[in-house]
Amino acid sequence: MSTTHTIISQIFRDIVLSQNESRMIEDKMERIELKKGSSLLQAQDTVFHQYYVDHGCLRTYFIDSAGKEHTIQFAINDWWISDYTAFFNTGKAIMNIETIQDTTFYKISRSNMDALLLAIPQLETFFRKKMEGAFASFQKRILASLSQTAKERYLSFITTYPNIEQSVKNYHIASFLGITTESLSRIRKEIAQNSVS
Amino acid sequence: MSTTHTIISQIFRDIVLSQNESRMIEDKMERIELKKGSSLLQAQDTVFHQYYVDHGCLRTYFIDSAGKEHTIQFAINDWWISDYTAFFNTGKAIMNIETIQDTTFYKISRSNMDALLLAIPQLETFFRKKMEGAFASFQKRILASLSQTAKERYLSFITTYPNIEQSVKNYHIASFLGITTESLSRIRKEIAQNSVS
């Protein structure tokens, strides 16, 4: 059993695949290793791929009209990531994707994915579930941004991503939470002080 | 051709359905008319249905820990709406759904939908596309909340929903934008003044 074969059964462990099906998928995905700070996708590019992170960390971010970066998603171990809005229509990206650590990931193109979906119908369910999960987490973020203070959002962030803080820069977290680095720094200070007393 | 039959071909006009298929769908959907201010779903309810609006207006909102309402989505003509996070898992709602005008809509249960998806595979694509559209609009909202001021969000709101303003109360719009009614009022005043000068 090859290493790649092993990773395929790991990625799709929710469904049962024959050896043949596994090999088909393996053929359509490409393994890539990149150093920290590499760009995978830039706004205006046509989005052909989605990515599965084996280890390391990717993030999607977008740059607003004032030139500020906003992090939309971090992807660590076992997460899928892309600019999905563009990926679904094979349209132009509005987001950027980059590695923020040395990262090993697998990529699959929209056309290869469509072929696999036809050949292996169970994958339809697999990707639909991933989609529903992503949808739910987006909704959760909207609720959070409407109803929570920056401090509350930070606390729930470190609960959701308990180990991410060592991996990512302060300003990445700040841009995910929708605040400045200065504000994040003050929030951390406040939390540290409260937990001492 | 019955009225209901007509509406079915209207709802699913993106795909081609045989008369038989149309009738199958018709059997699984229920037409409902409700007066303004009626509740369709409350938080904690198990979510069994999604809804297609024929005419009128529905909204989903959630109530945060401080008791404040936040509008997540308006649904007018030809929109689908539900608490999708819960609908997908047949789980408990965190949102509420109500009519904010006299509304005619159709509802379909998860189990009936699953049956239809099996019987009419094209529907899989139809609903996936709807899903992708909803996903994109959620993403757009996250971007907006991260990068735009209340005034900018209001301006893009009235562009996106040009005719909704007559139908919905000020405080519904405010709760959608994540601001207070007072702030919305001031924003409107400011815009009116600028357009005069």
Next chain:
DNA sequence: CGCGACGTTGATTTGCCTCAACGATTGTGG
């Protein structure tokens, strides 16, 4: 070692909220 990137802290400003009062509009019963 020294430079650049990153994080922290302080002073000030700003956008929006809160609280309060007051018009405007809508709906309802007599």
Next chain:
DNA sequence: CCACAATCGTTGAGGCAAATCAACGTCGCG
């Protein structure tokens, strides 16, 4: 159909959370 109440929208004063601007530590790396 009018009168009155309830609901909704507007305006003002004051406050607060977070942004901005600026300066200064700190850490890692060539």
